[in-house]
Amino acid sequence: MKAIRVFVRSFKEAFKSVFRNFSLSAASVACTTITLILVSIAILVSYNIKNVTEKLENELTIVVYLEREATKDQAENLKKTIENIPNVEKVTYKSKDEWKFEMQNYSSTLNSTLSYLKENPLLDSYAVKVKDAKYLRKTADTIKEQEIVRSAEYGEGTVDKLVSVFDLIKRVTVVIVIALVLVTAFLINNTIKIAIFSRRSEIEIMRFVGSSNYAIKLPFVFEGLFLGIIGSIIPIIVTIYGYLIAYSKLNGHIFSRMIELVKPFSFVLYVSLILVTIGAVVGFFSSYRAVRKYLKV
């Protein structure tokens, strides 16, 4: 019971202190806010990118067309060879008749054209699914070198570039976010240091009247925690409203139907939870550090 009352008291003291050192608290909170907004953007963007690339990668297949004169044995051998390439996950055969059937269903013009021809002009093919999209080109090139392969194609260029641009964006945001988190930690650390300094006479009295270390230190740790949590309020609002508005303005996708955005709910709520957690953790640890360093009891 006593411990709980000390806890509650520390909580109140910390809250008062946030407002007592208002300008400093404001600076820490502002920095936390900016950091967390960027963290939020980074999460929103990179999660969307991850979502898209995963989808793209899933749909990424190399279509291998066989020479017309290829025999059944040759085709079988080729399949085995392709399957033995390390990056290949799955090889599916699609005959020219299947292609023809599919195309005829696709549009009536194609249907009439194909029906008009006596011989099927299409080729037998393999659809090759890869494990890692990064090595798509290499894998395609290896396949091209095989005999009886007429061509091995994939959405060359665009997909490649998209994947590498996404990768770059991810890396840059990670670096910026880490730098900002460090700056925030430093600012909160500094705020707590000054709070400790401005209340040193109170701390001294507490020591003389027999307050436990827990009772002396806890208010300052809470103060850092509060600064972090207060700093996450605006980012959370920005995240929820910003993403909802962006999502509805863009009708849920960018560029084309290919790049679909992640649905807002419960995505924004998870992101908000991450933001408040980051704020609290950074606030807690930076004030804990300051207390350990500057509050010797």
Added chain:
Amino acid sequence: MKFISLKNCYKVYPNGVTALADINLEIQKGEFVFIIGPTGCGKSTLMKLLYREEKPTKGNVIVGGINVEKLRNRKVYKLRRKLGIIFQNFRLLPKQTVYENVAFPLSSNGIKDTEIRPKVLKALELVGLKDKIKSFPDQLSGGEQQRVCIARAIVNEPKLLLCDEPTGNLDPDVSKEIMGVIDSINKKLGTTIVMVTHDDQIVNRMKKRVITMDNGVVTSDVMKGKYKKHESN
């Protein structure tokens, strides 16, 4: 029954100053003891050993059954809760009322408000400040502020009250008042009192045990009533 015991205590500060050399003392429960001596002779250092602000370089300090020199930093508060400390400068919280200042040792340690109130009122009554409960420290005279400090020091009902020149900042009449308060705490509550002072008048008038120090050693220890008169230096 002895309450304080120092055996072969030395204190050498990191800068090489030997503040205490081979101190041996025993103080009984309920005793009232003055510690006097010229400036820099080690009086405050001796007090600091008693409330574990400093550790003896060598020797053994026992206060109220606690082996002080073995007490770890984290546990010092256990000793401090058993004693009250008063200094020359008052060290009150300026933004808190008299009541809040006196309640501070209890409220900061999570004691229930309903338990705090009677204790605070009792302490304030003892020092004669019951009518100033709602005042702030800067609205009080020096003597009144020191009385608030005394109330704060005894609100925990400690067995020992350590006073390091409590009247150092006060004029003679007010000092007399404060001494009256401390004496009544000793008599009414049976609190052991150890008091450092420079004020010969107080020592001569009160007729208590007097320990005289010089240059880090005890030069005389005169029991209650035997102390005649301090030759002014």
